[in-house]
Amino acid sequence: MRAQPQASHFIAAGYEEDTAGAVIEDIYPATGETIARVHSATPEIIEKAVAAARKGQAKWAAMPAVERGRCLRKAADIVRSRNRELSELETLDTGKALQETLVADPESGAQALEYFGSVIAAHNGEAIDLGGDFAYTRREPLGICAGIGAWNYPIQIACWKAAPALACGNALIFKPSELTPLSALKLAEIFIEAGVPAGVFQVVQGYGDVGAALTRHEAIAKVSLTGSVPTGRKIMEGASSHLAQVTLELGGKSPLIVFEDADIEDAIGGAMLGNFYSTGQICTNGTRVFVQRNVKDRFLDRLVERTVKIRLGDPMNEETHLGPIVSAAQRQKVVDYIESGKADGAQLLTGGGIPKMQGLDDGFWIEPTIFADVTDGMTIAREEIFGPVMSVLDFDDEDEVVARANDTQFGLAAGLFTKDITRAHRVIARLDAGTCWINTYNLTPIEMPFGGVKQSGIGRENSRAALEHYSRIKSVYVASGPVDSPY
């Protein structure tokens, strides 16, 4: 299987190559085959991208917002019309089941383009009456922004950053994860087709050093990262060299709380969705499932019954539920966490191994895994695993579970299941998390702000909140009479 792009980077309005850059092997996680080879951006490529962004951004920012919005909505239509092609590419790059990518990946990107393409014309400054004199504010773009992506939702991440950035009149230089370089290039082609000027959305490939070079570049006004907490720290440090703004969407170890009065089948559905979808490679996953003690046995019995029915297999087969993990290194990390869970005395209820996959044995497979009797101090309850490993913990009462849920450096997401709606709101208000769900899990509609607190991040993506992070306010005082000067 080959998915070789025309060239590694997308600069100005077309593909560009510089073979002096380090080679990036793009591997199909289901088979271990190399599907493409691209080169990491050299300093010359980065400078070309910055120069083209300067030109393109000036033109783009001068267009009325309603026209920029029209281009973004056209891009949304093109993404939708190529959904299958883009989904297949995303499946090749990530290994995620086509059953998922067909409904979730390009489509959520299209929703971002459509949403920001629609709301931007109404995103204006304000007029402030000062009693005769007045002031007004302008919402202006920041200039050139850099987007740096993780590998779990490549085209969605590119769109979640590009849509609000471009809507506000910025240019975006996007660096995909080195593990998933392909779909952002297709998005760049689509923007050009939709009428977005050259240089406004560009793609440079690279490892962390390219992300670091972009972050430290003085022309970059803002860096938006989706990635891990350690990378977030480095980006904040790099951006501080010239006080660039940051949006950081980082990792998590989110609590999902099941109270005794919950609809148990729903709660199990939420816990499975929030631990196994995308083979567990979702930042908001509710990987600490707290179940109230008197419903624990019922919960676990049905959870295992339902989990063993999950179908692993060829990701391109639309009947397949779960594909492999993205890379051999990430799979090894997951295996190590499973071993640590066993060594710490958690009870392995199902999974925990590398399955036999006929014809796909060189892929990076792992079974959906459930541990019960997990306690707060165990490594599997404290660290982000980023694989299909669910930890189930018991609790007795509300105060206790809130304190334990909050006892973590992370604060990305949280969820709870209960029929007592008063309790639902009371507990949600007490949880340290940026994105929460009541009686469901992991739904992230574009209209809802998305992001974390504590070490899970800074800033918000999606919703009108994202527009605040990609524009700056200019205040203008307007006098209506002579200057009242004592001199």
Ligand SMILES: NC(=O)c1ccc[n+]([C@@H]2O[C@H](COP(=O)([O-])OP(=O)(O)OC[C@H]3O[C@@H](n4cnc5c(N)ncnc54)[C@H](O)[C@@H]3O)[C@@H](O)[C@H]2O)c1
């Ligand atoms: N909050 C969210 O929205 C969200 C969504 C998806 C994934 N994530 C998180 O992402 C992580 C998994 O993704 P990952 O392994 O690709 O993360 P990562 O931090 O290793 O890499 C993310 C990106 O940062 C780049 N990078 C690495 N070092 C850099 C540096 N010094 N300067 C600039 N860029 C650098 C990488 O090349 C990659 O493109 C998990 O922690 C997960 O929770 C968060």
